[in-house]
Amino acid sequence: MAKLIGKRITRNEDPRLLTGQALFVDDVELPGMLHAAFLRSEYAHAKLKGVDVSAALERPGVIAAFTAEDMGDAWSPGPPLVIPPPTIEDVEFYTRTQVPLVKDKIRHAGEPLAIVIAESRYIAEDALDDIVVDLEPLDVVADIERALDPDSPLVHDDLESNLAAHLVQEKGDYAAAREQADKVIRRRIVIERGIAGAMENRGIVASWDNKQQQLTVWDTTQSPIPIRNGLASMFGLSEHQVRVIAPFVGGGFGPKIMMFYPEEVLLTWSTLRMGKPIKWIEDRRENFYATTQERGQVHDVELALTNDGRILGLSDDFLHDTGAYDPYGLTIPLNTQCHALGPYDIPSYSSDLKVIFTNMTLTTPVRGAGRPQGVFVIERMLDIAAKELGIDRAEIRKRNYLPKDVFPYDNLIIDQAFSSFVIDSGDYLPAMEKALEMIEYEKFTQEEQPKLREEGRRVGIGVVSFIETTGVGPYEGARVTIESSGKVSTATGVGTQGQGHFTVFAQIVAEQLGVDVRDVHLVTGDTAQFHWGTGTFASRGAVVAANAVNAAASIVRGKVLELASELLETPEEELELEDGVVRVADIPTKSMSLGELAQRANPLRGAVEPGTEPGLEATAYFGPKYGATAFGTHAMIVEVDLETMMVEIKRYIVVEDCGTVLNPLIVDGQLHGGVALGIGNSFYEKLVFDENGQLLNASFADYLIPTAAEIPRIEIAHQVTPSPLNPLGSKGVGEAGAIPVPALFAQAVENALGVDGLEILESPLSPQRLFELLHGEETEA
């Protein structure tokens, strides 16, 4: 039936991107445009006594320089993005948000102290050296475990401690489960920070046109609509005076969704004050400090099981590092709490979460957004249980999967959207079986591995299962319009950072209206074109925005049929839409082109009936009841060179179930990219902070993003369990590739090493770390 949905259609947006004709923020050039640079703190924690910009103002080519003092009443800490609603009981939460420029106290290295605006970025950077800063360094909170010591320095002096939040989630009765269990396993798991590392750094061009009383902001944001609304509100403008455009964005992965980054506030405030367009492009060194990051957590976990590997209960006390501020609330650690349950039937659960302030860059979701940590915890514990109980790793998972007849399944805890964590659908066993089949699990473990071991080679296999909550609300919207040319235009509020929206959404419209995919023109991320919605995050584009597009296109289809039926004097059931025309089935000569219909629907004379609308256009919204949960199983074979500690991934299998697949080409691409990031998180990428909160590897030379040589070819199989939550049956897939990789890597490497008592309870690994684990030394690298 479906002609376009589910097809491997190449992308509409590619010719533009391939020929260098796509607009990214740094490509925006406006007459009279000035350039900004930020002076950033070298210290992670210090009292700021004064910032003197007078020498910078003397420098030729410098137009302005501002500090927090200059902002006057316009200075205030940002609004929080997400806070727990009052309906959630027993959550302790202290909102502390980032500031536009530091006023009294520096709380992380890289916090902005002043902005300089000059004729060129070169001169602006020269002027940064002219600025004199008077500060008094303070002791640094750089370790989340010591942050709660009674004598720890305080990141926020008005709080009693560095505790940012405390939330306990429980179901069943863990204490009882523990009593009944045949086996109780307890471990400590440590996960460290990494960056999103999009190839394009952040950037903003803000332009206040005083004559038109119009503010236009180009921003690499993933959420242009909330930014527009927030800026309008912040600066006393009407929303229709503010246009925020997220043009082509070179990778989002999470950190480009924030309200507000200091730079967004400063650029807007500055252009309003100066009446000139101003551009700020983040450089790569800034990106390591000034753009958000995540993953840092410490878990004390306990798993209680029967002798045949059935989980009776899971208990997890963990600390989550939020950095210097917590505007994003509990999103990441709530995801961790939910995903630690995995696709498993866990009758009793107790998760005690403490969020900790530290003197480091703030954390907000990075592809995976707390899910990888939850998956790491449960999958590692299952592996250890399997070993101790003498059960095969794949088998122990199979014994614990939720069966396919329990859905929708309520996990009885709350998720990141503060609603009950309900899994809409799932079918976990076949995904595991498929992965085992593809990687030839039995053959490898029974025959190949023992043979290789005898030859002295350390080759290991891993298999892990995971779930991924996706497609959360609140909603997205779309407008579809058939133009008099017969082409179709579509607008939606989400932005695009490479996910192929220009094609996937066009496929949906083209399917409904019977036009060529290439004839559907899509606009995303421009608040002047569409201004209701939230943004791209949490793997929701293919669910929420796609369903809104589908709904709008469907309404337009209805209008087309109604009008055509009237004009062609034929009942609607006998009409079909194909090749850009409406025709009577079996009488192809009796037809009208969509363009003609559109013209007829928008008369230049005559009257439009009351209660009807001109044209063939519709706007629709989609808000899911709750998020759809995707799932899958990954498997991997890896070889460790025991002499050099280097690893080589021999095979990598992905079995993914994201419901209805809208475009397999694009879904495969998302999975490849996610796995690559996951491999980075597993063995190459780690932000290394010293005890003074200084980042030791703030550059691509020392923060190692994988190249082509590090990423294996990935074999993908799809399973389709449609979501009952939306008409398309789709689930998100943007983060799926990344989520299980660190858990898989740890399992496979541990299996490869095959050393009794050597357990991998941390992420990321590195050759150095493998050396330490094998040679029993804890050296200060």
Added chain:
Amino acid sequence: MSKEMDVTVTVNGEVFQRTIEPRLLLSDFIRHELNLSGTHVGCEQGVCGACTILFDGLPTRSCLMFAVQADGHEIRTVEDLGTMEDLHPLQEAFQEAHALQCGFCTPGFLMSILPVLEGTTDLSEEDVQRAMEGNLCRCTGYQHIEDAVRLAAEKMSSGSES
């Protein structure tokens, strides 16, 4: 302040004359002086490869050169390969193989791969990875890019070059 200098450089076959500061990076010159914004800047430290152009025929990081150094030399940027209506076989291959997602790193990859394919279309798997060694991508996981290179080699060896 340093004296400005004259520079004459041929870019995509066209000769440009400008007067610039010695410290102006070639990447900034190409993007903002000549308005050829297809070449992108990702790191300014010579690692990501997004700024790769052909300098006298060799793939070169434009963020690691001063524009004045291009005086008397020839540069090719991604704009020289094809147009939206008439893509180069390498660009076609990228689209067919879904070798780009956000597209930011793409021009850099194209300019690194092009000279290799113009030299030979008979590439081993190692050759393909070697050609891409100096370019980072965060979106694709590289697999489709490798597929695109092989596909482009096929297209170009059958003589369908533009």
Added chain:
Amino acid sequence: MKPAPFEYVVPTTMEEALGHLAEHGYDAKVLAGGQSLIPMMNFRLAQPSLLVDLNKLAELSFIRSEEDGELRIGAMTRHHHVEHDALVAEHAPLIHEAMPKIGTPQIRSRGTFGGSIAHADPAAELTTICVALDGRFRCQSASGERWVPASEFFLGMFTSALEPEEMLVEIAIPPLAPRTGWALEEAARRAHDFALVGVGAVVTLDEQNLCERARLVFLSVGDGPVEAGKAAEMLIGKEVSSELIRATAEAVTEELDPSADIHASVEYRLHLARVLAKRALERAFARASAPGTQAA
């Protein structure tokens, strides 16, 4: 990150270039390929007041061999050309083996052979290899020139024997003796990263198949190329066996003094040094005894 302002000259003759260095001394910084210098300038870690751009000195870019097979490479010869040159492959196969490991293709398009050597990065391959091959360097100034053996050229981290008014102009690599084998082994986190540890081995067998000469030179284990001379001596005059190679490899750590960084501890580096030394010696000796192994 944009560089700080600087004065800039681009001489078109050696006389001009050397004149600038003579006049400005420490204030002048020579710009060759720029692949190491410009990133540091972009980070503003390096802020030279005067750049002397050597890229118009065409006379410094050449590769030729002398009659006896000695290889001569001009300091401004791009890595790319050294990588693809037939003379280099023939007369200095160890260099030929090393070239693809240096940086990435883009780095090699622009980076220069002499620039890499003069930069004296302890993690560089070419500095180590030149020591292992008994290379020598011609250093020129306005007042004359001198040849410095590679073993005396590297004085410390990023410090060479070049005086402020001097410039490296030519590198000479002597021909390999008959029955000489070579190998470069490295361990790096990503395929083309700076090596955590690397070692170049050059060995020669005599007519009786005993080891006549052996050089083992390491990179990334000290302030510059570090030669494990005492360990190498264990091989001299002996018949080569896998036990001997293993014992030699074990012994190298006595002479190495690596430091720790975020990627590798001292212990791990020493461990790698032993592993790589063994692999390098195995490959080098295999080459030395292969039929038809001969020098120029």
